[in-house]
Amino acid sequence: MAQRPLNVGLIGGGAGAFIVQPHQRAIFFDGTRRVSAAALHPDPKIALEEAKNWLYPIKGYTSYDEMIKEESAKPLGERIDYVLIVTPNHVHFDPAMKAIQAGIPVFCEKPLTVTLEQSDTLVKAVRDTNIPFCVSHTYLGHWTTRFARFIVQSGLLGDVRWVDSYYLQGWLADRAEDQGVIQAEWRVDPKQAGASCCGGDIGTHALMHLRYITGLDVTSVQAHLETFVEGRQLDDHFTTYCKLSNGGKALVRASQIALGHKNDLGIEVNGTKGSLLWRQEFPEELTILLPGQPDRTYFRGSVAPNDGFLGDLPEELMAEPTIPPGHPEAFHDAFARLHRCFETDVRAYEEGKPWNDDGSRYATVEDGRRGIAFIAAAVESSAQGGGWVDF
Numbered sequence: 001m002a003q004r005p006l007n008v009g010l011i012g013g014g015a016g017a018f019i020v021q022p023h024q025r026a027i028f029f030d031g032t033r034r035v036s037a038a039a040l041h042p043d044p045k046i047a048l049e050e051a052k053n054w055l056y057p058i059k060g061y062t063s064y065d066e067m068i069k070e071e072s073a074k075p076l077g078e079r080i081d082y083v084l085i086v087t088p089n090h091v092h093f094d095p096a097m098k099a100i101q102a103g104i105p106v107f108c109e110k111p112l113t114v115t116l117e118q119s120d121t122l123v124k125a126v127r128d129t130n131i132p133f134c135v136s137h138t139y140l141g142h143w144t145t146r147f148a149r150f151i152v153q154s155g156l157l158g159d160v161r162w163v164d165s166y167y168l169q170g171w172l173a174d175r176a177e178d179q180g181v182i183q184a185e186w187r188v189d190p191k192q193a194g195a196s197c198c199g200g201d202i203g204t205h206a207l208m209h210l211r212y213i214t215g216l217d218v219t220s221v222q223a224h225l226e227t228f229v230e231g232r233q234l235d236d237h238f239t240t241y242c243k244l245s246n247g248g249k250a251l252v253r254a255s256q257i258a259l260g261h262k263n264d265l266g267i268e269v270n271g272t273k274g275s276l277l278w279r280q281e282f283p284e285e286l287t288i289l290l291p292g293q294p295d296r297t298y299f300r301g302s303v304a305p306n307d308g309f310l311g312d313l314p315e316e317l318m319a320e321p322t323i324p325p326g327h328p329e330a331f332h333d334a335f336a337r338l339h340r341c342f343e344t345d346v347r348a349y350e351e352g353k354p355w356n357d358d359g360s361r362y363a364t365v366e367d368g369r370r371g372i373a374f375i376a377a378a379v380e381s382s383a384q385g386g387g388w389v390d391f
Contacts, residue, residue, distance in 0.1 A: 006343055007036040009071060009080035011064045011095045012087030014040030014050035018183060019109060020086045026335030033343055037071060037080055039064040064095045072102035082107055082346050088186040089193050093118040100125045105132040105346050111204050112368030114194030116376050119369040126365045132345040132357065135368035137208040139265055141334030142283045143300045143322060148276055150317055153215045157271030163250040165210040167202040168264040172236050172256035175229060188234050195379045196225060197234035203254035204371040208363055209267050210250060217245040220390040223378035228257045240378050284328050301325030338362045
């Protein structure tokens with residue numbers, strides 16, 4: 001018998017917001033989830049008007065307080081099954097806490113919060129209630145990212161010595177915040193974005209990719225947060241030299257003034273046996289470099305076990321539903337894979353069954369907290385002129 005679709009409630013996403021659109025497409029991707037309710041804007045009148053003019057019929061609410069209160073009072077099957085928070089950074093903590101307290105799972109855009117204290121509070125609340133919580137680090141949803149994780153953590157590259165994880169953009173190379181670009185206006189405002197613009201916005205993606213693929217953590221940083229555009233309060237260029245938990249080293253870097261770069265997230269892992277290269281602008285492929293051998297480029301959908309480098313491959317990795325090779329997966333597919341994995345845990349939670357948020361399928365609340373701790377340490381280090389800061 002077919003399962004009922006899960007109902008999702010949006011918090012934020014009105015007035016031309018970008019990130020809600022790939023999310024809502026991903027929610028509908030499998031036919032097992034749907035957006036049913038929304039509090040789309042902080043102004044109650046605009047929130048209702050935006051809901052009325054949404055792409056398809058949804059229940060509009062004047063605020064997320066109203067939505068959480070009314071939806072949580074409904075019986076299971078009629079209420080929202082999880083919330084999706086797509087607001088600016090400073091409006092992540094409050095709705096997330098209120099949803100948790102109402103017993104509603106949370107899918108939250110990154111970064112998790114704007115302060116470490118808020119992140120600690122969320123971590124405790126999630127653990128006390130044992131409720132599903134996903135931080136939306138989109139690029140973990142690429143199949144090749146998961147393949148890279150298997151390669152590195154299986155030891156096929158040997159011990160990790162060095163990692164270069166980066167995210168380069170050029171869209172803030174001039175004062176876009178003065179040109180009516182809403183996405184720029186709040187990102188450069190410390191009251192809305194937190195202590196870092198570039199680091200918090202995309203540097204956290206680079207950090208998460210390093211941690212997810214290698215299974216290692218950053219233990220201390222030597223950071224430089226720089227502002228190249230005159231008059232801007234927050235960084236638009238972010239560079240951190242890092243010590244890793246296995247004794248290796250890494251560079252986690254990001255820039256939003258790198259003209260010509262679009263959404264150039266990439267990672268290179270150098271081990272004692274070989275190297276791995278991956279870029280999300282070419283999300284279907286992954287390259288392995290081995291000494292004395294031709295480079296190996298693997299394409300999603302065309303990976304086979306026991307090829308002279310790979311051994312046996314995990315059934316769950318190979319069974320992941322994908323379209324045939326040559327029909328490219330990309331950004332929306334990555335979002336959909338995260339929502340698909342989160343749906344599995346939400347259903348288990350609602351049925352009172354065990355579920356597993358070990359960080360292998362999506363970023364957890366602890367991962368989100370680690371990102372905020374990283375930013376806090378980087379800000380402290382930069383203020384000291386680049387001194388080492390442990391965290």
